[in-house]
Amino acid sequence: MNINLHIEECLLLYTMLLLVFVAGSYVLFRLRRKAGGWEPSRSRLMSCRKCEKVFLLKRQQRDRRCPDCGEPSREFRPPHSVLFNKPR
Numbered sequence: 137m138n139i140n141l142h143i144e145e146c147l148l149l150y151t152m153l154l155l156v157f158v159a160g161s162y163v164l165f166r167l168r169r170k171a172g173g174w175e176p177s178r179s180r181l182m183s184c185r186k187c188e189k190v191f192l193l194k195r196q197q198r199d200r201r202c203p204d205c206g207e208p209s210r211e212f213r214p215p216h217s218v219l220f221n222k223p224r
Contacts, residue, residue: 183212 180193184202200209
């Protein structure tokens with residue numbers, strides 16, 4: 137079985153494979169970016185008053201105590217900065 141490919145056919149095959157690879161990479165990139173777009177609920181994000189640890193309450197958790205030191209916690213407030221505040 138002898139396969140004869142001319143240079144034009146090789147370049148066309150190479151170009152087609154490269155385009156398929158780039159398109160497949162783009163599709164995978166979009167799928168991974170969409171799946172990784174998790175944002176925590178701000179009402180479940182807490183901050184400890186004593187040790188200043190920031191943690192996320194579990195779904196059914198009612199106790200708002202720090203998991204490390206056991207002190208009561210408050211809702212997390214991001215630092216006031218132009219970088220962190222989104223325009224409303």
